[in-house]
Amino acid sequence: MTWTIDGIKIQHVADDQLPTLTRGDEVTLPLLFEHRGETQVIEARDSRYSLQYSFNYEGPEARLPFEINYDNILDLIAYRGEDVVRYGVGDRGEPWFRERLPPDAPVDSLVVPVDAPDDIAEDRSHWGIVVDGEDRTNPVSSQRRVDLTLFVLAPRDAYDTRADVEAAFGDEITI
Secondary structure (H helix, E strand, O other), X not given: OOEEEOOEEEOEEOHHHOOXXXXXXXXXXXXXXXXXXXXOOEEEEEOOOOEEEEEXXXXXXXXXXXXXXXXXXXXXXXXXXXXXEEEEEOOOOOEEEEEOOOOOOOOOOOEEEEEOOOOOOOOOOEEEEEEEEEEOOOOOOOOEEEEEEEEEEEEHHHOOOHHHHHHHHEOOOOO
């Protein structure tokens, strides 16, 4: 069951803890990143004399995909907080947000598409804005865990692009 958040693959979201996603609600997604069958790639190469195999080893600094995905989620939560994002629900029940990221932020926006896997009973795909998060990784574990809190803006299929979501719910007033 692979989820994606802004194109970042998440191996597991504890869906038994997820409430029904309603726009204007805040939801915390418990994300789990772990080494699940990600190995060094072995490539067969033809040689003049025999079939040879080579390891796709990129050195001691090389990281597995789950580690890269974990770091990308940490980039999203690095710029959370009231000084960057404000959000709420207007008088008519419409969600709104204001976002002001610093120019050196490693992400373009905290508005993210969340795509649930097809094999779950209820479609939980949505657009949200990252409002909080906490790295709950145990330093002695090979697993990495992040609790990511999102403010739900709309169902995923209601808007095609981030620009459409920002036009519909973004508030241009400066913070």
